[in-house]
Amino acid sequence: MRRHAPATLRNREPILDVLRAVLPKQGRVLEVASGSGEHAVHFARALPGLDWQPSDPDRDACASIAAWREAEPCPNLHAPFELDAASPADWPVAKAEALVCINMVHISPWEATLGLFAGAQRVLEEGAPVVLYGPYRRGDRVLEPSNAAFDLDLKRRDPRWGLREVEAVRAEALARGFVLEREVEMPANNLCLVFRKQLKPDPA
Secondary structure (H helix, E strand, O other): OOOOOHHHHHHHHHHHHHHHHHOOOOEEEEEEOOOOOHHHHHHHHHOOOEEEEEEEOOHHHHHHHHHHHHHOOOOOEOOOEEOOOOOOOOOOOOOEOEEEEEOOOOOOOHHHHHHHHHHHHHHEOOOOEEEEEEOOEOOOOOOOHHHHHHHHHHHHHOOOOOOOEHHHHHHHHHHOOEEEEEEEEEHHHEEEEEEEEOOOOOOO
16 A cells, blocks of 8 residues: 655655765665655656665555555666664665665664664765755754754654754764765755765775
8 A cells, every 4th residue: 555755745856856966877776764655756767777776674664665666667666675774684785876765864763873874884885875864953053943843752752763963973974984975955954964985095
């Protein structure tokens, strides 16, 4: 059964603008925590040179992704598989040219973000991007009222959830070999964080 996420219609075009600017023209894009599957369908259709691989830890979400894929066929959109970023197990994909993760970091335990970069380190080559989208805290900047209320609601639902500090995410990414390349302001007080796997230095 197809799920619907109302925010998808509002944010998919701004996210797509960022993806067009930072993703390679060809190759496999691994989407972690694909949710309903609406983003996967939209991005795969808009970026026909890329093989879009959706995934999610939730079996019902994977069923929704599969239903969207069946209802709106797209030749470069692959069948979803179950992937839990927080699990230490190897991911069911050995290699990708980019990784995209939308609205997971704040709606999951911190271990999921740690696992995300650990997995990205394994499957991405040097120079490959990791694109994260969602609301974040930023240092001493006062949290917007809507995001402050959202943060409280998330923590009521699960104390392990909540908006993360950009600097904390950046530090974990750097520990895994990813540098923060750009921080893009998005509608509704969200951000796109674009990380890039560091190129190995040339031998002396």
